[in-house]
Amino acid sequence: VDPTGCHVLVSALNGEAYYLHSASGRARKLAGFGPNPDGTRGCRPGVSVVEAAASPGPGAGDDGRPAAIQLGITPGSHVTAVGWDAGRGTEGSTKRIVLGTSYGELYEYSLSGPGTSADGGGKSRNPLGGKVDPSDPSDGPLDAPVLLRRLNTNPANSRVRPDGGAVGGVLLRRLSPSSGSGARSPASSPSSARLAVLAA
Numbered sequence: 551v552d553p554t555g556c557h558v559l560v561s562a563l564n565g566e567a568y569y570l571h572s573a574s575g576r577a578r579k580l581a582g583f584g585p586n587p588d589g590t591r592g593c594r595p596g597v598s599v600v601e602a603a604a605s606p607g608p609g610a611g612d613d614g615r616p617a618a619i620q621l622g623i624t625p626g627s628h629v630t631a632v633g634w635d636a637g638r639g640t641e642g643s644t645k646r647i648v649l650g651t652s653y654g655e656l657y658e659y660s661l662s663g664p665g666t667s668a669d670g671g672g673k674s675r676n677p678l679g680g681k682v683d684p685s686d687p688s689d690g691p692l693d694a695p696v697l698l699r700r701l702n703t704n705p706a707n708s709r710v711r712p713d714g715g716a717v718g719g720v721l722l723r724r725l726s727p728s729s730g731s732g733a734r735s736p737a738s739s740p741s742s743a744r745l746a747v748l749a750a
Contacts, residue, residue: 552632552634552639552644552647552661553634553636553639554639554640554641555572556571556572556573556641556663557569557570557571557572557639557644557661557663558570558571558572558577559629559632559661560577561583561628561629561630562584562628563628564584564585564628565583565584565585565592565623565625565626565627565628566579566580566583566584566585566628567579567580567583567584567628567629568580569661571661571663571664572641572663573663573664574663574664581622581693581694582621582622582623582693582694582695583622583623583629583695584623584628591622591625592622592623592694593620593621593622593623593624593625594618594620594621594622594694595618595620596617596618596619596620596621596697597617597618597619597620597697598619598620598655598697598698598699598700599619599658599696599697599698599699600698600699601617601700602617602619619696619697620696620697621694621695621696621697622694622695623649623651623655623657623695624651624653624655624697626653627651627652627653627655628651628652629649629650629651629652630650630651630652630716630717630718631649631650631716631717631718631719631720632647632648632649632650632720633647633648633649633650633720633721633722634647634722635647635722636722641663642662642663642665643660643661643662643663643691644660644661644662645660646658646659646660646692647659647660647661647722648698648720648722649695649720650716650717650718650719650720651716651717652716652717653700653702653716654700654701654702654715654716654717655697655698655699655700655701655702655717656697656698656699656701656717656720657695657696657697657698658692658695658696658698659692659694659695659696660691660692661691662691701715701717702715
């Protein structure tokens with residue numbers, strides 16, 4: 551349950567996740583978590599945002615294109631922790647949140663209540679389609695969890711180690727940009743703020 555008491559995220563061991571809003575009478579299954587209703591996986595494999603940023607050259611693929619960032623949680627894992635943005639979340643939207651999984655991965659995601667663009671009443675924005683910047687917390691809803699970082703990987707091949715340890719908690723704090731004097735000043739706008747994430 552988020553700090554406003556309006557948003558509830560329920561995670562199942564099979565990877566599925568459900569969302570319940572205080573103004574809604576029923577939970578809905580979230581895309582990108584566990585299997586789809588037709589039996590296919592709800593994950594588009596790829597690299598993390600951190601791995602994509604560290605890739606040398608214009609792309610990590612052999613064809614020179616940028617590496618695809620993973621959308622949806624890794625098959626076999628499930629959500630174990632949520633870092634809510636208590637400063638920006640509202641009754642209508644959680645804004646950007648951070649999810650930790652049983653495979654030791656961190657994802658960025660957002661939840662929106664009934665009547666908002668991401669609840670099926672309108673078109674949500676894909677973070678990889680150029681309309682939403684996953685690193686900017688002021689942007690709108692995400693239609694699938696975006697892989698930020700893998701905490702438990704095999705250094706030899708960057709593969710996820712399912713036995714590497716689950717994320718047991720996520721603390722999300724907004725950092726203010728520093729002023730010229732070296733002292734911290736309040737953020738002038740949400741987009742000028744940075745997020746600090748501590749995962750355990």
